[in-house]
Amino acid sequence: MFNIERWQEIFDTINKNKLRTFLTSLSVASGILILVILLGFSSGIENGVRTQFEQDATNRISVSTRVTTKGYKGLNPGRRLQMTNKDYENLNEKYKEQIEYKTSLYRSWGGQVNYKEKQGSYRIEGVFADQQWIENATLSQGRYISQSDIEESRKVGVIGYQMKEDLFPNTNPIGKTILLNNNINFIVVGVYTDPGGSREESRLFIPITTAQKVFNAGENIDRIAYTVKMSDNFDEAVALSAAMSESIDQDLRTKFSVAPDDRVAIRVDDTLEEAQKIYGLIDTIRAVFWFIGIGTIIAGVVGVGNIMLIVVKERTKEIGIRKALGALPSEIIWMVLQESIFITAIAGFVGLFIGVGILELVGPSIEMDFIKNPTVDFTTSITTVIILVVSGALAGFIPARRAANIKPIEALRDE
Amino acid sequence: MIEITDLHKSYITGNTSLHVLKGIDFSVKEGELVSIMGSSGSGKSTLLNILGMLDEADSGTYTLDNTPIKNLNEKIAAQYRNKFLGFIFQSFNLISYKNAIDNVALPLYYQKVGRKERDEKAMHYLEKVGLADWADHLPNQLSGGQKQRVAIARALASDPKVLLADEPTGALDTKTSYEVMDLIQGINEEGRTILVVTHEPDIAEMTKRIVNLKDGRIIDDRLVNQIKAKAHV
Numbered sequence: 213m214f215n216i217e218r219w220q221e222i223f224d225t226i227n228k229n230k231l232r233t234f235l236t237s238l239s240v241a242s243g244i245l246i247l248v249i250l251l252g253f254s255s256g257i258e259n260g261v262r263t264q265f266e267q268d269a270t271n272r273i274s275v276s277t278r279v280t281t282k283g284y285k286g287l288n289p290g291r292r293l294q295m296t297n298k299d300y301e302n303l304n305e306k307y308k309e310q311i312e313y314k315t316s317l318y319r320s321w322g323g324q325v326n327y328k329e330k331q332g333s334y335r336i337e338g339v340f341a342d343q344q345w346i347e348n349a350t351l352s353q354g355r356y357i358s359q360s361d362i363e364e365s366r367k368v369g370v371i372g373y374q375m376k377e378d379l380f381p382n383t384n385p386i387g388k389t390i391l392l393n394n395n396i397n398f399i400v401v402g403v404y405t406d407p408g409g410s411r412e413e414s415r416l417f418i419p420i421t422t423a424q425k426v427f428n429a430g431e432n433i434d435r436i437a438y439t440v441k442m443s444d445n446f447d448e449a450v451a452l453s454a455a456m457s458e459s460i461d462q463d464l465r466t467k468f469s470v471a472p473d474d475r476v477a478i479r480v481d482d483t484l485e486e487a488q489k490i491y492g493l494i495d496t497i498r499a500v501f502w503f504i505g506i507g508t509i510i511a512g513v514v515g516v517g518n519i520m521l522i523v524v525k526e527r528t529k530e531i532g533i534r535k536a537l538g539a540l541p542s543e544i545i546w547m548v549l550q551e552s553i554f555i556t557a558i559a560g561f562v563g564l565f566i567g568v569g570i571l572e573l574v575g576p577s578i579e580m581d582f583i584k585n586p587t588v589d590f591t592t593s594i595t596t597v598i599i600l601v602v603s604g605a606l607a608g609f610i611p612a613r614r615a616a617n618i619k620p621i622e623a624l625r626d627e
Numbered sequence: 628m629i630e631i632t633d634l635h636k637s638y639i640t641g642n643t644s645l646h647v648l649k650g651i652d653f654s655v656k657e658g659e660l661v662s663i664m665g666s667s668g669s670g671k672s673t674l675l676n677i678l679g680m681l682d683e684a685d686s687g688t689y690t691l692d693n694t695p696i697k698n699l700n701e702k703i704a705a706q707y708r709n710k711f712l713g714f715i716f717q718s719f720n721l722i723s724y725k726n727a728i729d730n731v732a733l734p735l736y737y738q739k740v741g742r743k744e745r746d747e748k749a750m751h752y753l754e755k756v757g758l759a760d761w762a763d764h765l766p767n768q769l770s771g772g773q774k775q776r777v778a779i780a781r782a783l784a785s786d787p788k789v790l791l792a793d794e795p796t797g798a799l800d801t802k803t804s805y806e807v808m809d810l811i812q813g814i815n816e817e818g819r820t821i822l823v824v825t826h827e828p829d830i831a832e833m834t835k836r837i838v839n840l841k842d843g844r845i846i847d848d849r850l851v852n853q854i855k856a857k858a859h860v
């Protein structure tokens with residue numbers, strides 16, 4: 213394949229047939245261009261969906277109770293179901309093998325928070341230390357709620373980045389005292405950021421024990437959240453997670469005597485199953501885009517193949533001369549194949565670079581809900597290049613065979 | 628140099644078979660300059676194509692430079708052509724987008740000769756046919772006689788045992804024909820074996836031996852007193 217003499221021979225031919233080469237290149241270049249743009253947007257959709265979705269840990273199970281909507285075993289609908297610390301501890305014990313992180317939560321929807329003369333209204337959530345991992349929050353300053361904060365019911369809080377911006381625009385919040393609902397002082401120990409953005413970052417996290425005290429909630433909790441241990445096999449993890457959700461649902465229905473079909477009263481949300489669906493969707497989108505892109509390339513390849521066929525026909529006499537002068541059939545095949553691969557590859561690279569260039573220019577400014585920063589990664593580019601060379605070879609194959617079969621006497625017969 | 632016995636060749640088109648060569652026995656010694664004469668359709672080109680391994684006989688034997696030529700596949704035929712033979716055609720058959728020197732160098736490319744040596748040799752043969760100054764010209768910038776000279780230079784480039792020329796002067800006027808024949812005689816003087824197919828008696832008289840074909844048979848094979856083309860230029 214790498215034979216400098218042969219390359220020179222091919223450059224000669226290409227050089228002296230510029231228009232033909234240009235026309236051939238055009239179809240391939242546009243095919244690759246379309247493929248690259250499509251793949252870019254497929255990755256953009258993937259980025260967008262992932263960002264939307266991965267605000268919280270994807271292997272999360274979330275348990276909450278509300279009001280019954282159906283009568284069951286002589287009980288009237290409209291009962292309020294209230295989970296307590298006991299329920300949380302029972303579940304922890306029962307599922308300790310499967311649980312990775314765990315927390316219960318007690319929340320107060322509108323809490324007024326003051327720092328000096330600044331103030332704002334935020335969600336207050338009493339949680340365990342593991343909440344940080346379940347929520348996918350990253351600490352940008354200080355520390356998160358700790359185990360001893362919980363044991364000693366300390367009045368400490370971790371504020372979201374949006375709260376910091378609101379209340380401490382020019383000050384380091386760590387160690388500062390904030391006033392909650394005009395009567396309780398908390399010390400800020402940390403600031404977190406959350407992939408979910410400013411809404412998720414407008415919350416104050418405090419130890420659950422403290423929350424239950426200051427809001428006079430006794431042992432009540434609003435929600436329980438777990439993450440499940442992941443096994444290497446995603447499908448297996450999804451199955452385990454689903455089984456555990458189902459089992460927790462059963463436990464609570466038994467405990468609270470809730471009708472099996474009352475979907476409002478008890479909710480156990482299994483994020484992993486959702487994740488599987490969404491990843492499946494992303495895969496489908498990607499597959500569709502590849503399919504369209506490959507289709508475009510096939511059209512390009514057929515185009516190149518056709519042009520090469522015409523070229524071979526046009527060059528019948530020349531190929532006859534070459535054979536009379538001693539060209540081996542294999543040399544004729546290589547001549548056509550190499551020209552085809554070369555043109556396809558060069559044209560493809562041009563398409564690739566233009567496509568990547570457009571994505572680089574336009575990509576960063578695209579920031580819609582479900583499309584984010586469309587780019588083409590290195591692997592994809594390499595794959596495209598391999599596709600190019602292979603398609604060049606495919607496009608050249610039939611014309612090359614035809615060229616090799618040209619009989620010199622027939623080609624050279626004087627009409 | 629060339630030895631053929633009882634050579635037969637038929638062309639089958641549809642369901643009619645045309646017996647073109649009907650048992651040719653013929654030999655050529657090294658250094659000969661032979662013309663093959665005959666009217667149009669008598670099988671001259673067919674014979675030359677078989678000698679040139681561009682076509683295969685149906686039966687008979689063919690030996691070239693002590694090498695039996697049989698069971699040719701395309702690859703072997705190509706190698707033999709490249710090694711033993713140089714072709715000169717009536718319509719020149721130069722590659723239109725290659726200049727004179729690149730045309731001459733092409734057989735050397737298929738002999739895997741490096742570019743530099745190729746160009747040197749090609750230039751040498753262009754000088755020999757008197758076209759050194761035209762090396763960079765494309766075929767369509769050359770006259771008919773010049774094109775045929777380039778073709779002769781190309782045929783010589785691979786230093787073949789035998790030159791096969793099919794109506795080399797068929798597309799040229801008389802004066803140019805004689806110039807080309809002068810060149811061919813000169814090459815023969817250097818010892819090279821040459822076969823020329825022609826239907827023009829004056830051209831045949833400029834070779835050393837005339838073989839007459841009629842209806843696929845040799846009806847006459849005689850040595851002649853060669854007429855020097857130079858005298859008529």
Ligand SMILES: Nc1ncnc2c1ncn2[C@@H]1O[C@H](COP(=O)(O)OP(=O)(O)O)[C@@H](O)[C@H]1O
Pocket residue numbers: 638639640645647665666667668669670671672673674
């Ligand atoms: N490939 C072919 N198929 C069928 N008939 C052919 C073919 N080549 C030559 N012929 C026929 O064979 C006969 C001899 O042809 P040719 O050798 O070219 O004659 P010449 O060169 O003496 O004019 C002619 O009648 C010609 O039509």
Ligand SMILES: [Mg+2]
Pocket residue numbers: 671672673
């Ligand atoms: Mg003829």
